[in-house]
Amino acid sequence: MTSKPAGSRYLEDDSRAASLFNQAQTVLPGGNTRQSVWTSPRPTYAVSGQGYRVTDADGDSRIDFVNNYTSLIHGHANHRIAAAVQEQLSEGTAFGLPTPWEIELASLLAERVDSIEQVRFTNSGSEAVMMAVKVARAFTGRSRIAKFEGCYHGAYDAVEVSQAPGPDQWGPVEEPNAVPFYPGHPGVSDVTVLQFNDIENSVRLIERDADTLAAVVIDPLPQRAGLMPAEPEFLQAMRDVTRKHGILLIFDEVMSFRLAKGGVQSLLGGDPDLTTIAKIIGGGFPVGAIGGRADVLDYFSPSRTGPKLPHAGTFNGNPVTMIAGLTAMQMMTDAEYERLSQLGDRVRNEGNAMFQRLGVDWQLTGLSNMFRLHPNTRQLRNYRDAWRDADETRRANAIYHELMARGVMLTPDGMGNISTAMDDAAVDELLSALESAVHAVD
Ligand SMILES: Cc1ncc(COP(=O)(O)O)c(C=O)c1O
Missing domain, CATH: 3.90.1150.10 (Aspartate Aminotransferase, domain 1)
Structure with missing residues (x-):
């Protein structure tokens, strides 16, 4: 045609x-x-x-x-990504074993992003966010999270709260309502909903719930909320209040990682404990990753003694995605x-x-x-x-x-x-x- x-x-x-x-x-x-x-x-x-x-x-x-x-x-x-993938297709697409390329892509991410010491791969951004929230819970021993009204973080119950509420559901700006995303949505009252770029109210609500909060999840350039950047002083305030109370700060850079070599955090600051990444690092194939502090990600380590968070996934780190992602990122x-x-x-x-x-x-x-x-x-x-x-x-x-x-x-x-x-x-x-x-x- x-x-x-x-x-x-x-x-x-x-x-x-x-x-x-x-x-x-x-x-x-x-x-x-x-x-x-x-x-x-x-x-x-x-x-x-x-x-x-x-x-x-x-x-x-x-x-x-x-x-x-x-x-x-x-x-x-x-053509470079296609050639790299083509070569791997004839060598096997997935194994019940790790491969060298997951180490290479993880190393590239750790080299490029200041806050990333170690990396864990998933198959989508949604899964990355879900596992970041879970590991924050395991690390802190707390279960609540805080997120920002109207922000999208993929298909996981905890972060779907107040994903797309209408004006009749918002509630006061000083304390936005936690709005279910679908009938039967569990755990809605376990989420503290905050207003983006609003330092005063966000700090007050985080301090109010500090004892039970495992993490605050922020996308510094949230597309569904309008693609307005987080103000650097707002990110710094979120960093300060979370650090003060032992709450983990998770940046969701599933989309916004594409903005700069060191991610959007290298442009706007914030120094998160964990960062979720996806999209561009798969070179066109399904992917997700959680990067960040080694002492937090250690909960995923199979050889860890003491409490841990086992994490499997049939296609985690599969060689086709890893090679496509590595080729794509090396060209950036x-x-x-x-x-x-x-x-x-x-x-x-x-x-x-x-x-x-x-x-x-x-x-x-x-x-x-x-x-x-x-x-x-x-x-x-x-x-x-x-x-x-x-x-x-x-x-x-x-x-x-x-x-x-x-x-x-x-x-x-x-x-x-x-x-x-x-x-x-x-x-x-x-x-x-x-x-x-x-x-x-x-
Ligand atoms: C900020 C953010 N988080 C999470 C996700 C979910 O990623 P995925 O579609 O790979 O599950 C997206 C997808 O657009 C996103 O933009």
Whole structure:
């Protein structure tokens, strides 16, 4: 099939996407097996990707600023990663034994991130967060955790509390409600919910619950909460209060690890005890990792005497993921991080300047190589600020499809990120598509 540069054929009722979606609805609930790729009225279906472009089942090709939700830092079908994986495929894909490559990838992470002494691999970011919370409990002998309203940390009960509450559920800003994510959600009252970037209330609530808190979990650049960076003094306050009370500070850098060679903590500070990482370190394959203090991670050690936290996982550290991840990370040099960050700055600075020039109610937030589009111009510091009312939701949905029609793919909620396959031309195309899309929406 020849691919065309842009279009919206997936929205037409006689499209291949419509036919696939109809089929999908018979065997997948709602036609879906991954919430984040759902869009109304239907998604388009990917069939191939090369560099920074993805071609869909109707033959339309677009610039991919989604990069499988930030994990593809080298874009699609990178030839060096493909060659490394190909070689391993013919040598065996998984063994009931450790392999040398898990040591190499762990060493690379420990070298790059100041707060990481040792590493434990998992198969997803969700699992990494779950095991980080569990090891914090084992280490402290306490069971509660604290997390921030509206922040996403994957599919584990404890961190799903207040993941996406609506305004009628929020409660007072001084003490946000702990809101269940689904009917029957266990342990909701065992989670202290805090307001992002709010030092005074967060410190007060952490001190109130200090005796029972095992960990405070923070993503310093939380995408679902709006992609506004944590303020460095806020991270420092969280570091100080947790250290004072023997509570572990967990940074969830599953996404935000892609922002800098030493992770987002090297940009914003915070010195966490544990860091969860995933996405880019798998080189395009499923992965997760917990890095951090050796005395905490020692609870995973099979030879530890005394209390421990055994941790298995059929595909933990499998050689295909380890080799793909190692190849991908070795290609991420200081110069590449700098180049991606500059392209991200261009998107935010030139995009925001354009919105101002046009006098339209849009803005871009983010940091380094990640950005997010918001259908408003108010100051944003936390999830509540970024909450979209009905009209903003309508405009955000509309711009997603308008950008798709112009050959540019962001996530349905407006997030984008830069891959090493991209250059100034990709950013030029994004900015020009944005300019005409905002006219079409407003
Ligand atoms: C901050 C954060 N934590 C955890 C997760 C869960 O990771 P995974 O989808 O690999 O389970 C994600 C996924 O997007 C994430 O962004």
